[in-house]
Amino acid sequence: MNQSNLSDTRITRCFAKLANQNRKAFVAFLTAGDPDFQTSKQLVSGLPAAGVDVIEIGMPFSDPMADGPSIQVSSQRALRNGMTLVKTLDLVREFRKTDDATPIVLMGYYNPIYRYGAHRFVQECAEIGVDGLIIVDLPPEEDKELCEPALTAGLHWVRLVTPSTDDDRIDAVLHNVSGFVYYISVLGVTGTRRAMADHIEVAVSRLRKYTKLPIAVGFGIKTPEHASAVAEHADGIVVGSAIVDMVKANLDEIGKPNAELVDRVHDFVRDIAKGVENA
Amino acid sequence: MSIIIATFHAVAVVPLNSNINSETDSFRSGPDETGHFGIYGGRFVAETLMPLILNVEKAYRAASNDPDFQNEFDYYAKHYIGRPSPLYHAARLSEHLGGPKIYFKRDELNHTGAHKINNTLGQILLARRMKKTRIIAETGAGQHGVATATVCALFDLPCVVYMGETDIERQAPNVFRMKLLGAEVIPVTSGTGTLKDAMNEALRDWVANVDTTFYIIGTVAGPHPYPEMVRNFQSVIGNETREQILEAENRLPDCLVACIGGGSNAMGLFHPFLDHPDIQIIGVEAAGLGIETGKHAASITGGQPGVLHGNRTYLLQTDDGQIIDAHSISAGLDYPGIGPEHSWLHESGRVSYVSVTDQEALEAFQLCCQTEGIIPALEPAHALAHVMKIAKQFDPSQILVMNMCGRGDKDVFSVAEALGTKL
Numbered sequence: 001m002n003q004s005n006l007s008d009t010r011i012t013r014c015f016a017k018l019a020n021q022n023r024k025a026f027v028a029f030l031t032a033g034d035p036d037f038q039t040s041k042q043l044v045s046g047l048p049a050a051g052v053d054v055i056e057i058g059m060p061f062s063d064p065m066a067d068g069p070s071i072q073v074s075s076q077r078a079l080r081n082g083m084t085l086v087k088t089l090d091l092v093r094e095f096r097k098t099d100d101a102t103p104i105v106l107m108g109y110y111n112p113i114y115r116y117g118a119h120r121f122v123q124e125c126a127e128i129g130v131d132g133l134i135i136v137d138l139p140p141e142e143d144k145e146l147c148e149p150a151l152t153a154g155l156h157w158v159r160l161v162t163p164s165t166d167d168d169r170i171d172a173v174l175h176n177v178s179g180f181v182y183y184i185s186v187l188g189v190t191g192t193r194r195a196m197a198d199h200i201e202v203a204v205s206r207l208r209k210y211t212k213l214p215i216a217v218g219f220g221i222k223t224p225e226h227a228s229a230v231a232e233h234a235d236g237i238v239v240g241s242a243i244v245d246m247v248k249a250n251l252d253e254i255g256k257p258n259a260e261l262v263d264r265v266h267d268f269v270r271d272i273a274k275g276v277e278n279a
Numbered sequence: 280m281s282i283i284i285a286t287f288h289a290v291a292v293v294p295l296n297s298n299i300n301s302e303t304d305s306f307r308s309g310p311d312e313t314g315h316f317g318i319y320g321g322r323f324v325a326e327t328l329m330p331l332i333l334n335v336e337k338a339y340r341a342a343s344n345d346p347d348f349q350n351e352f353d354y355y356a357k358h359y360i361g362r363p364s365p366l367y368h369a370a371r372l373s374e375h376l377g378g379p380k381i382y383f384k385r386d387e388l389n390h391t392g393a394h395k396i397n398n399t400l401g402q403i404l405l406a407r408r409m410k411k412t413r414i415i416a417e418t419g420a421g422q423h424g425v426a427t428a429t430v431c432a433l434f435d436l437p438c439v440v441y442m443g444e445t446d447i448e449r450q451a452p453n454v455f456r457m458k459l460l461g462a463e464v465i466p467v468t469s470g471t472g473t474l475k476d477a478m479n480e481a482l483r484d485w486v487a488n489v490d491t492t493f494y495i496i497g498t499v500a501g502p503h504p505y506p507e508m509v510r511n512f513q514s515v516i517g518n519e520t521r522e523q524i525l526e527a528e529n530r531l532p533d534c535l536v537a538c539i540g541g542g543s544n545a546m547g548l549f550h551p552f553l554d555h556p557d558i559q560i561i562g563v564e565a566a567g568l569g570i571e572t573g574k575h576a577a578s579i580t581g582g583q584p585g586v587l588h589g590n591r592t593y594l595l596q597t598d599d600g601q602i603i604d605a606h607s608i609s610a611g612l613d614y615p616g617i618g619p620e621h622s623w624l625h626e627s628g629r630v631s632y633v634s635v636t637d638q639e640a641l642e643a644f645q646l647c648c649q650t651e652g653i654i655p656a657l658e659p660a661h662a663l664a665h666v667m668k669i670a671k672q673f674d675p676s677q678i679l680v681m682n683m684c685g686r687g688d689k690d691v692f693s694v695a696e697a698l699g700t701k702l
Contacts, residue, residue, distance in 0.1 A: 061600075061601065062470065062601040062602045063470065063475060063476075063479050063587060063588075063602050064479075065325070065478075065479040065482045065483060065588070066325040066327075066482075066483075066486065068483070069469065072469050072470070076470075079601060084599040085599055085600065086599075109586075110323060110586045111585045111586045111587060111594075111596070111600040111602070112599055112600030112601065113600070114584075114585055114586055114591075114600065115583075115585060115596065115598065115599065115600035116600065136325050137323045137324055137325060137586065137589070138323065139322060139323075139324060139325075139326055139329045141313060141321075141322050141329070142321060142322065142323060159326065160325070160326045160327075161326065162325075162326050162327040163327075164326075164327050164328075164329075164330050164331065164489050165326060165329075165330065166330055168330075169329070169330055173326060184326075184327065187327060187486060187487055187488075187489055188327075188483075188486055188487035189483045189486060189487065192487070193487075
């Protein structure tokens with residue numbers, strides 16, 4: 001695959017700038033359309049000002065089998081309120097009207113994209129300013145499906161590396177990956193277990209033998225202190241479940257957002273960003 | 280007639296357990312080495328699971344080539360499950376329908392009352408070879424859960440069964456059976472609380488416990504090598520049928536019919552016969568309240584290709600690619616997908632896929648009770664309902680084999696309710 005067109009992108013510029021400043025990247029996850037399109041739009045657009053370096057937008061799916069309860073119910077909230085893949089792309093379009101610098105990575109499962117049409121999807125992503133894709137259920141064995149079309153369209157392909165990725169497999173997993181590597185610090189689904197800092201230190205230094213790409217670590221990071229401890233050993237951290245939990249905490253019993261939801265989520269994100277800053 | 284004789288001779292010289300050929304013109308040569316049947320199948324799973332799935336495949340290949348593994352399977356199949364199951368000429372039903380000579384392959388007489396145990400036996404023997412110490416499974420109607428809990432009790436392995444909350448309510452006897460057998464039944468409330476969500480939850484358990492745990496998938500779906508492996512364990516059904524029909528009739532059948540949820544009983548019956556072009560093969564999906572109502576479980580008849588639970592196959596889904604809940608009076612057919620090999624057999628035209636409504640299945644259920652003294656499960660009642668529809672197209676010299684893949688004791692409550700009888 002020709003990846004030369006991926007050497008100067010929003011993602012590479014972002015990580016290069018942070019490295020020059022000796023800072024770590026804060027990657028924040030939100031589910032598109034959670035709890036509804038308008039609120040979601042406000043939430044996403046305020047992330048850069050709250051200290052987020054890379055925005056990861058979840059594309060809701062009815063059967064998110066690699067996700068824990070927090071992101072599962074967040075996807076359900078979005079779908080119940082009419083979110084679709086088409087509207088997720090609209091959300092990105094809206095965001096790009098006012099921000100052309102912050103990298104956006106879409107994360108999700110393959111089926112909605114497959115229904116939409118893989119080539120049509122990657123082309124549209126490239127046009128509207130999506131920078132990369134993380135598709136949980138597309139391992140390297142299935143790279144022809146979407147990874148190769150995505151690279152051709154000029155999108156980064158970010159893959160999850162896990163504690164179960166052994167030496168036999170690591171080259172295959174890192175093949176075609178660019179932008180950054182997402183290391184999952186625990187075995188399991190998103191948001192359920194807490195990663196141990198010493199495990200991360202060992203795992204990240206092992207991974208560095210195989211790749212020069214920046215390494216972001218995620219799964220189970222919930223507090224500014226934890227973010228700080230993990231960021232110390234990596235180039236960036238990813239926080240998802242804890243943020244969507246904050247969305248949920250500000251919904252009433254019928255799922256309507258209260259007036260403070262957007263501010264509270266941004267306040268929480270700002271606290272995490274301070275934690276990352278202290279790393 | 281000459282064709283039939285030729286077919287018979289061709290079969291007779293082939294050992295029962297071999298793949299008859301691996302030429303590209305065979306319908307039995309799939310999957311390819313990456314687990315695809317045409318465009319279907321594959322390995323669409325999270326990276327955490329990939330090393331594990333590759334290990335399962337490696338261990339399965341080694342086991343398949345080890346005569347000790349086959350011997351162990353055969354031993355328990357015979358002495359524990361009660362195989363071979365009879366191939367029974369349903370004479371009164373044949374006469375009543377006035378068409379072909381109808382045979383039932385009686386997998387409902389297996390220990391635990393359905394074909395499911397053929398597969399759970401094979402997989403638990405593999406899990407033991409892999410030194411796994413914990414078993415997980417998903418279940419819808421509870422038949423696969425019971426069959427898994429049974430072999431776990433037999434081999435003293437802890438067993439966790441994921442079951443949708445909705446299914447737990449409507450299948451209380453099977454929940455209790457699993458508990459009696461020592462399994463832990465975990466209610467699944469995520470998603471819509473049905474079989475697909477139970478499978479999601481089992482996959483989530485597996486990613487969190489990769490070192491110790493073996494996941495016994497209940498049908499010919501999931502990431503490669505599951506569709507192939509489950510098919511091969513279930514092919515005991517078709518292999519026996521071939522031997523038995525040759526013994527009884529001195530020739531192969533003209534038609535095979537089986538019901539399809541995920542499609543494991545059907546693959547098991549069909550696979551050994553796929554390369555006999557004269558044999559008409561029909562899979563029967565559940566049309567629920569009717570395909571046009573949207574309340575059905577007919578993935579091929581009423582769905583479109585997509586990717587779920589590790590494989591590409593026909594799925595019930597919205598235009599946005601969100602999975603839709605299946606509906607059928609038969610909890611065992613109530614799955615919004617189908618095994619990938621069926622999707623391929625459908626597109627290649629080798630197997631016809633049709634559908635039967637709840638109402639038609641209920642009528643077949645009663646007819647079977649009355650004419651044969653066999654209370655069928657609601658799943659094979661779907662197959663029988665289609666046999667009733669097509670019987671007149673055959674003459675009495677022709678032979679039809681239907682897989683009676685489960686017994687109906689578990690269904691008497693739902694049938695009573697559907698018929699308006701208070702128990």
